[in-house]
Amino acid sequence: MLFLTPFSETRVLKQVTMAVPSTPSGSKLGRPAPFTPRRPLSMASTSSTSSTDLTARIARTNSNSSLLSSTHKKYKAPLSVESRSKNFSKTKTVLAPVPGTPTKKEGTTSRPRTPVTPRRADSPSLLPAASEMDVSNVDPEQVLVDFQSVEPGDVSGEIDEAWLRAAELDHGKEDKVMVSIRIRPTELTSAWVPTLGSNTIKLDPAHAKNASSGNPAAAFNFDAILTGTPNKPIYTTVARSHVQAAMEGYNAVIFAYGQTASGKTFTLSGDDAEPGIIPRAMRDVFAFIRRTPTREYLLRCSYLEIYNEAIHDLLAPPSMAAANPVQIQGGSGGDVILTPLREEVVTSLKGVKEVLKRGEGNRRTACTDWNDRSSRSHSVFRLVVESRERGSGTSSDDDDEVQTSSPAMNGRHTPGLNGRQTPGLNGRQTPGPGGPRLQARGGRSVQTSVLSLIDLAGSEKATSDKERTREGKYINTSLLTLGTVIGTLADNAAKNKSDHVPYRNSKLTRMLQPSLSGNARISVICTINPDVNAVAESTSTLLFAKRIKNVQLHAQKKEVVDTEALIERYRREIEDLKKRLAEREAEVPVRSRRLSAREQVDESKAMKDLNGRIQQLTKLILTSQTVDEVKGDDSRPASPVKVDFDMSPYQLQQELLAARLQLESQATQILSLEAALTARPPLDANAPESDKDKLIAEQSKTIRELEIVVAGYEENLGEPLRAVREDVEKEWVEKYDEEVRKREEKERWAEVLVKELDKEKKSRTKLEDERRALTAFVSKFDSLGLGLTLPPSSKLMPAKPTPGGAAAAFAERQQAKQSLASSYLANVLANRKSEFNIEADSPMRLGGAELKAQPSLLEQVMPEEEWGVTDMSFDEIEVENQLLPMSESPPRAPAPVKFFGVQKVRGVLGDKENLPSV
Numbered sequence: 001m002l003f004l005t006p007f008s009e010t011r012v013l014k015q016v017t018m019a020v021p022s023t024p025s026g027s028k029l030g031r032p033a034p035f036t037p038r039r040p041l042s043m044a045s046t047s048s049t050s051s052t053d054l055t056a057r058i059a060r061t062n063s064n065s066s067l068l069s070s071t072h073k074k075y076k077a078p079l080s081v082e083s084r085s086k087n088f089s090k091t092k093t094v095l096a097p098v099p100g101t102p103t104k105k106e107g108t109t110s111r112p113r114t115p116v117t118p119r120r121a122d123s124p125s126l127l128p129a130a131s132e133m134d135v136s137n138v139d140p141e142q143v144l145v146d147f148q149s150v151e152p153g154d155v156s157g158e159i160d161e162a163w164l165r166a167a168e169l170d171h172g173k174e175d176k177v178m179v180s181i182r183i184r185p186t187e188l189t190s191a192w193v194p195t196l197g198s199n200t201i202k203l204d205p206a207h208a209k210n211a212s213s214g215n216p217a218a219a220f221n222f223d224a225i226l227t228g229t230p231n232k233p234i235y236t237t238v239a240r241s242h243v244q245a246a247m248e249g250y251n252a253v254i255f256a257y258g259q260t261a262s263g264k265t266f267t268l269s270g271d272d273a274e275p276g277i278i279p280r281a282m283r284d285v286f287a288f289i290r291r292t293p294t295r296e297y298l299l300r301c302s303y304l305e306i307y308n309e310a311i312h313d314l315l316a317p318p319s320m321a322a323a324n325p326v327q328i329q330g331g332s333g334g335d336v337i338l339t340p341l342r343e344e345v346v347t348s349l350k351g352v353k354e355v356l357k358r359g360e361g362n363r364r365t366a367c368t369d370w371n372d373r374s375s376r377s378h379s380v381f382r383l384v385v386e387s388r389e390r391g392s393g394t395s396s397d398d399d400d401e402v403q404t405s406s407p408a409m410n411g412r413h414t415p416g417l418n419g420r421q422t423p424g425l426n427g428r429q430t431p432g433p434g435g436p437r438l439q440a441r442g443g444r445s446v447q448t449s450v451l452s453l454i455d456l457a458g459s460e461k462a463t464s465d466k467e468r469t470r471e472g473k474y475i476n477t478s479l480l481t482l483g484t485v486i487g488t489l490a491d492n493a494a495k496n497k498s499d500h501v502p503y504r505n506s507k508l509t510r511m512l513q514p515s516l517s518g519n520a521r522i523s524v525i526c527t528i529n530p531d532v533n534a535v536a537e538s539t540s541t542l543l544f545a546k547r548i549k550n551v552q553l554h555a556q557k558k559e560v561v562d563t564e565a566l567i568e569r570y571r572r573e574i575e576d577l578k579k580r581l582a583e584r585e586a587e588v589p590v591r592s593r594r595l596s597a598r599e600q601v602d603e604s605k606a607m608k609d610l611n612g613r614i615q616q617l618t619k620l621i622l623t624s625q626t627v628d629e630v631k632g633d634d635s636r637p638a639s640p641v642k643v644d645f646d647m648s649p650y651q652l653q654q655e656l657l658a659a660r661l662q663l664e665s666q667a668t669q670i671l672s673l674e675a676a677l678t679a680r681p682p683l684d685a686n687a688p689e690s691d692k693d694k695l696i697a698e699q700s701k702t703i704r705e706l707e708i709v710v711a712g713y714e715e716n717l718g719e720p721l722r723a724v725r726e727d728v729e730k731e732w733v734e735k736y737d738e739e740v741r742k743r744e745e746k747e748r749w750a751e752v753l754v755k756e757l758d759k760e761k762k763s764r765t766k767l768e769d770e771r772r773a774l775t776a777f778v779s780k781f782d783s784l785g786l787g788l789t790l791p792p793s794s795k796l797m798p799a800k801p802t803p804g805g806a807a808a809a810f811a812e813r814q815q816a817k818q819s820l821a822s823s824y825l826a827n828v829l830a831n832r833k834s835e836f837n838i839e840a841d842s843p844m845r846l847g848g849a850e851l852k853a854q855p856s857l858l859e860q861v862m863p864e865e866e867w868g869v870t871d872m873s874f875d876e877i878e879v880e881n882q883l884l885p886m887s888e889s890p891p892r893a894p895a896p897v898k899f900f901g902v903q904k905v906r907g908v909l910g911d912k913e914n915l916p917s918v
């Protein structure tokens, strides 16, 4: 059995590496993997080892293995001569030195620089550009594995039936992470004291001073404390039950955690002599299939590594892997999708070995101060297990039968054998995440689970090599994040909290998110180096182990059912139930006579249950059909792998949108149905027809009564109220119209008035100007001694001039004229008022008092001194008044006065100078 690089190859590599230490690509094989000096290559290479030494070491190894937990006390290490010599035939130390004791090679100031093993250059034999077993190139139906196809040689000959039964009971028992400690054997003094019976480990008090953290005296308790070199007891104790769980449909994760050189890779991968958990798990997978004749399996492997926070596909050709680093995407239901990640279908143990060998060859390892072949990356080997009940071979299980009986599939479901094509393959080399899957069909559901086997890179102190130090930083950071995530999860579980878990802080934790969140069975093997100089690191590892023990799990099986078959099953059940119900109902009259009251109640309850179940199934059918309608041609609802990855992003978006709309309309439909259900009359669905008729009659009666009430209201109460309302409305409409009319009139009146006032203002201004001119003229006239006074009663007497007489006459005449104008205006206003029908008490009233309240310019009498005259001939006033055209508006009245006055003066003066022009 070869899972790792054959020794012969390693030896060649050793020579090449040592000859050309600084040119990794100088190897003919293109794989300058560093030689592990402490690992003997073969018996021939251990000539310095005496047979006495060898015997002693074998004895010690066996005693180590006896330190296993009680479950495996009787384990007998099956070490081959080769493996014994490999592990224990060194001249001085068997094991690699550990951190804290980096025994650098004597006489060398620095060890030969050993770069990290580059990704292997393409070797045609090992790295086909595209594997034929790549899942994108095969029809899943043609590569199924079942109990008949498993080669007898692929099955472990060491299966212990008793243990298997125990494992079956054990693997799903607890919703806790299984945590085991493996102490690497040492020839030096061990700082740790394991108590295997109670599965505890504590620090030897003599070395307590070396502990940097925690309580040095505290004993740690775990699920198993493991010692020794043999890997088989390790596998059976920490991994087998989880492998079994994965085969039964649960996700399972097994990982090794510990400081560098503590034995993680040895535990996971092992070597030829001591195959580790991965090869043993693969053997067990086929053993499980062989003893499960009821199911058929599709097995897909992937292998990746996380190096310096980048994910590399170890199964892809290096050039392709380097160009396309694997990305993590969020999938449905909290899953993560790794893409592009090659998955290879395996049908035999040989196939798995090839895949493992290829992946191992591409891993990055390097010589560090503590480990000659230290893993510089976290490696994850994943086996996706899809299984389905085997068809019985009857026509109902055949694909063709399913096709004809499943219209919803529209012929697009994966066909079976006979050379039919898996849809979407068509030579595609890079399928979407996961590629084609096993289809649920013929009523046979598909279970899917993932078994992840993880070899973490080891935590370490700074090394003497810059490149290694850089890697170490990435390694330590991601391990630190893992610790934080575990710590938070444990804390959340212990205190019933839901604090944010920083999964996204590293690729490792992001990838492990679905498992760490609980949907997986997890087994952790914490490896420790018992050397006294590594106490601090070992304590840290034990504290991590303690924390992860508290993480709560709740792994669920993932099963995809064939909806068509399910619906058919429901339909059959409904038919059956209806038949039973009808039979019971037919018996009711006869039986009810025989049954007691109590029995009758039970009988009715039983019938109610039957009816309830029928309804439930009908609902399930409706739901399933709706899902199928949404998916169109899909037989696997709720499975993300049904997306056609050939579709453009736009098409996908359209599909998504359509699905969302469909969902929304369904949600609305559900709401309205629920509302209808709530509003439904409270009649039991099982009630006899007579009860239903009674209820309907009652409701009809109620409706009629309500109708009468409504009609009565109309007749008795409604009509008078309506009449009153109409009267009131009519009355108020009239009043309202009247008010509107009045208001409009008043507005018109106001407009006229404003115009009149405007006119008056203009004429007054004009008059004022004239008056000033005349005043000036009269004053001048008087100053010349030409003023005259007319005797009050004698019209015939000639005028006798007196000083200031003209001014006085003028003032008098002006006053008379003003009073005349005022009375004229009052007349006009009064006429207009009656014309516009303005009431005496109307607020719009502008004539009379209001008009007087606003003193007219005509009424403002010029002060006496301005005029300079106080007297004016009555005749003149009279004449002047006679000349006033009463029919005209007042502003025009002063014009003749002015004209008269000036003419008269001119007549007297005979067109003398200084008369103002007008």
Ligand SMILES: Nc1ncnc2c1ncn2[C@@H]1O[C@H](COP(=O)(O)OP(=O)(O)OP(=O)(O)O)[C@@H](O)[C@H]1O
Pocket (backbone or CB within 6 Å): 036, 038, 039, 087, 095, 096, 183, 184, 185, 228, 229, 230, 258, 259, 260, 261, 262, 263, 264, 265, 266, 267, 371, 373, 374, 375, 376, 456, 457, 458, 459, 527
């Ligand atoms: N239980 C064991 N019995 C015998 N040899 C062991 C055991 N554990 C580890 N070794 C040896 O110790 C050396 C270092 O082990 P390994 O490479 O597995 O350590 P590691 O923890 O994976 O280190 P790193 O993190 O640096 O990769 C190897 O030579 C391995 O063979």
